Amino acid sequence: MDKSVLRFSHCNKDIFCFFVPEECPECGISFSGRRLEEAPVSIPNPFSNGHKSPCSFLVAPTDENKLSRDFDGGSDLHTGISTSKGVVFNYTKTGVCRDHQGWERCLSIPLVQPDMYNLIDQWDQYLDKFSTAQMWDTVWKSFNEETHNCYNYTLMFINCVSATQGKRALSKDEFTKSFVLPRIKRASKYSTLCREISQNHFYIVDSPLKESGETDGDGKT
Known part of the structure; x- marks a missing residue:
């Protein structure tokens, strides 16, 4: 803590x-x-418990870097999406994982406003259906560090949900620059x-x- x-x-x-x-x-x-x-x-402490941050985009150190728990710009980072109940879906070399623990100290970006009741009600269903798609089946398509990774998974889900809300898709650069980098910089300074x-x-x-x-x-x- x-x-x-x-x-x-x-x-x-x-x-x-x-x-x-x-x-x-x-x-x-x-x-x-x-x-x-x-x-x-x-x-303000920039870190959150991802399991208590429903319907959010989460960033945490990879398993190899969790002992350092650092956001220093040199450590590899892992991303995930939390359900309305705090289960964290994330894509790895073994496919989509559903973590009930392990994201207790991460950066959290809320994706749903509290008054968006319809989206909150359907969030878990959307996430589960998206995660069972063939493209996340490692038998059909293997994990790739550069082109088919956890970040592709989380951003594609965000854009799929945005499409149901009539919003345009964000590129990886746009999302990173607008939402991820500012929080990583803040976390690095705080650490x-x-x-x-x-x-x-x-x-x-x-x-x-x-x-x-x-x-x-x-x-x-």
Whole structure:
């Protein structure tokens, strides 16, 4: 379970930590009876439990990289689609798997709005029917790392559902650039923060907002 990352400002520095210390790690001044330049802000955790993220597109490290659980741009990633009950369908070398566990820490992109009741009701049926199609039968067509993989499977399903809603299909580049890359970058930055804090207790950087004289209260990094 990831700890919550906090950010506060002092000495024209942005200081990231798991808890606010009694004194500033930069200048040593005690915070007792003093006000911080900015109140501590919680940095949103980008990771989700895929089994508690219904009707979503999920991204997680491959089995070979699950020990590192990293989104550093160098690790191979695996994708899946969750049912309305949190079972994760994903395409592998052995065909379509239906995972009830193993996706507890992943990136989640919701694909259905909460008020789309008709689609939610049919979601599992769509996914099951799509997954039993001949093209996902390894006897008929083998898994290929480049041309017939987990990403092809998930994106093709998304486009099939979009077609039933009268929406146009998205290319792999479009979907990746608009939805996947921003979340991977956020996750990579968050993982770096956690790693630095775990090793050094704090992660301290110059505050660009203080230098420019601007203010920002949204807590984004």
